[in-house]
Amino acid sequence: MSCRGCGTENRAGRRFCSQCGALLEVACPACGAANEPGDKFCGECGSTLTEQPAAGTQSSGPERRLVTVLFADLVGFTTLSEHRDPEEVRELLSSYFDRCRTLIERYGCELRPRPAAGCGLGSGFLGSFSSRFAVL
Numbered sequence: 001m002s003c004r005g006c007g008t009e010n011r012a013g014r015r016f017c018s019q020c021g022a023l024l025e026v027a028c029p030a031c032g033a034a035n036e037p038g039d040k041f042c043g044e045c046g047s048t049l050t051e052q053p054a055a056g057t058q059s060s061g062p063e064r065r066l067v068t069v070l071f072a073d074l075v076g077f078t079t080l081s082e083h084r085d086p087e088e089v090r091e092l093l094s095s096y097f098d099r100c101r102t103l104i105e106r107y108g109c110e111l112r113p114r115p116a117a118g119c120g121l122g123s124g125f126l127g128s129f130s131s132r133f134a135v136l
Contacts, residue, residue, distance in 0.1 A: 001025070004037065067128050070109055072100060074123035093123060100125065 001010050005022035014024055025034040026049055033044035040050050074080075074096060081089045101111055109127040 070104065070127040070129070072125055072127075077123035096123065097125065 001012060001014065001024055002008070003010060003017035003020060003022055003024060005017060006020040008017055008019040010018055010024060015027075016022065017024055023037045026037055026039065027033070028035060028042035028045060028047055028049060030047035031042060031045040033042055035042055035049055041048055080092075084092075104111060104127055107129075109129050111125055111127040
């Protein structure tokens, strides 16, 4: 990476120039992605990189962020699984989760990790849109 101040070539990953000490990249406070000095918004998540207004001019309370949450479940799964071999049920669930994951992730939904046995979700799963930018 070349320093904008003195033109020195620096190794990748450095935050400051090895010759003049100038800032080489700015880390996004929201996602941590590297951005060039002078950028006003993060190239990864779109968060502002400039300093926030002085205290007292902006609310310091919690910020509301909208998130769309998706919950899906196999209707009749318990009844179906009671009369089948456990290996057959596991294969059915694996196929179901794989197909759902493929379709849902195509539209930008982040699926939460598949629930562990006995956690109460059974054949259901939980996904969210825009959760990278919000705390659930």
